[in-house]
Amino acid sequence: MFKFLVAFAFSLLLFVTTAGAQTGIPAAQQPQTEQGINKQVPSADKIEAAGAESEEHSTETHESSGEFDLNHVINHHLGDVRLWDVNIAGYNFPITKRVVMMWIASLLLLLILIPAARLISRNAIKRPGRFTGIVEVFVNFVRNDVGHSNMGHHSRSYEPFLLTLFFFILFCNLIGLIPSVGEIVITAGDFFGFHFNVEPGDVPLPAKLWSGITPTGDLGVTATLAIYSFIFIQVSGFVYQGVSYIKNIVPAGIPWAIWPIMWPIELLGQVSKPFALAIRLLANMTAGHLLILVFLGFIFQFQLYAIIPVSISVTIAIYMLELFVAFLQAYIFVFLTALFIAGAQHRH
């Protein structure tokens, strides 16, 4: 168990750096999409936390930014923003909101999983406590229900990868559901008369450090994860079947006459698997947050007291669904990766 988790910690660093370099690309095309609106539009999650205060926020928004614009809110909550520009050897690696949130997610993983592994490995026979128990439940779940049920005894060498994928995606999904701590700090500072100095067009420091954005809601991140699984699938195919893997991607027993048609189709199928993985995770994480924003946006759009209970209760229901989806999508991603690896290991 300890070996797994340490291997996991190392491969995590790899993930974060690569995913970070990927994330910078789309952000470069739309620099600074949210100039100045940062402090005016209240965080949707915050309102949910304090439903009774939402009328106050409503008037505040109305006064400060004039007309309510849902596009601004969606851009603010789902759009990526460059925070710092880092130049390495002439290449630009911008540190965006999502990169910072990924770092927070991986830091939390390191802080949670390595002590858990230490505790478990100190006395493996002991009955697990609350903290180690919950980690063991997840690790055993991924090992047995995802790895072993698909690949049998071959799953052992893939478990570090599957565990890394599962925990990283899970934490990235869950961290997007926590209201932005940075913006809460800013609002509290405004309330108590302490204002953070910002240059115009820039983001205040607490909002930079914890922007509360979902890292997996970006194609750069999900595509990076999917490319990792693609590499694992293809490499395991070649390792288990040798060069004949190229031939064996076509199911056995079909007449040789339709080989010229079937082989390109199967090749396309191999490429479309990681594509579907990436889009599925991205779409699921984006759609739920968008729904929450739209339903909370009703309050500001209609400016009615009667709509508040409706939209708050619907939002809480969707939030609960999102909690479930965060776990489900991490599971689905890992499960499909294991399924595809098992498919590549054995000829059809």
Add this chain to the structure above:
Amino acid sequence: MELGQGLALMGAVIGAGLAVLGVGIGIGNIGRGATEGISRQPEASGKIQTAMIIAAALIEGVGLFGLVLSIIVILVKVK
């Protein structure tokens, strides 16, 4: 808003609606199949539930492709 933009909005939203329609039918079928399976074999309910959730998530993903496309059309193309 011009006529073309309005038509584009309409197209995007109708597309999203059709995608959700298909997903609804699909997940409904899965739920029916799962309940039938569980009522015939209550001892296999755990396995059936797992398979049901996986299939439902796969279908939901396809529906979300459509939703994301229409959101992209609305946010990017119709300004």
